[in-house]
Amino acid sequence: MNSIPSILLPLLVAALLCAGWMIRRQRRAAAHGESAEDDTLITVGNLSLSRRDDCFYNERRERLRLTPMQYALMQMFYLNDAHRLTKPHICRALWPGKDNADETLYTLIRRLEPIVERHSNLHIANDHGHTYVLEVND
Template sequence: MKIADKNGKMLRYGMLVPLALMIASVVSSCLSYSNAKTSIANDLNDAMIALVHENSELWTRQDTITALRKMHEATRKPLIYQASDLNFRNSVLKDQAYFTLALVDEKRTAPKLQGNKIASDSIMLVPERAVDGVAIQVQGFADCSMVSVFAASDQTLPSVLFALSILSMAGMFLLPRKVIGLPIALQETELPEMAGIPLHSTEHILDGIKLTPMQRRFARMLLEAPDMRVDKATLCSALWDNKSNAEESLYTLVRRTKTALAETDIEIICNRGESYELRVSG
């Protein structure tokens, strides 16, 4: 398997971490948003109950019912009670919340309000002397936009998860490739197999061996070549630029390099006079 394939697979699996963190951030953000809406609705419920306890006798009087009936016949809209004087846990609701009083009976239903609103539960107030099934429906509403609900929600955990996903994604691309696997120079090539020699030790295999600059250059050409084998023409061209006596010079260089490597585990093999090969044993 090529090194690039291995690193590509590691990168794909590694991307699962920032992806999972991003999904967790979105899910937790939606949950926080939903909890904020529920909290606003509960705040409306508590304020509505307090308001009804304070005004139930006034709102169930016959003159109030008569006024509500006339208003309904004229406007088809409920009576709106502003809630700026009520106490809310979320102080922003003082400017955004209100309550409706609607007359309902067997023939009438509470008018529906249009728009993006958060609604509380409703309370039905039945007058003591009501003979026609008339009741007063009280319900709270808050004109909260998505932005205001989002601002009221606790986004600490989603923000932390989002930051971690960005940092982990950046780390996948910014950290040196050698932290993931191997140096960049080896990413796109398939390294030759060497019996008994760890891959990371090939660049140091000639360390400590006494060689002339030309001998070391020759040995490194073999070491870095595919299968550690190079044909004579390539060696002559690279080492002597195909001079007239290049083959004789190559023969002398090979012989002297063999002598220098005689006491090591490295051997130079001549393949039918066409190429030279480096073999490492031990």
């Protein structure tokens, strides 16, 4: 009988601490003129990945229309600090059961490049045939 109230008290304290932390974070973000939701945006060049919305936005906040595979590849570029991915890494991540996915990757890149270049100042470069790099055009 006594164990139920003893469990509830730590849970209540944890919930109150968490709520207080979230309120402080929102107030601090508002004081700096930014939204707490901005933490979910990753921007490279003038194209942003919204982790909250699971989509990409251009600088006019228009959503890019990407296939699921195009989105997955772009997300991989954005989540990699150097925005550089090797062909084997991409192929293992996107087509884990496929023995040789080089042609499939080439087709995906070929279809993705014009979309990225049309809607942003980014392009996908091939570095010596082994690595793809998401670069900002000057």
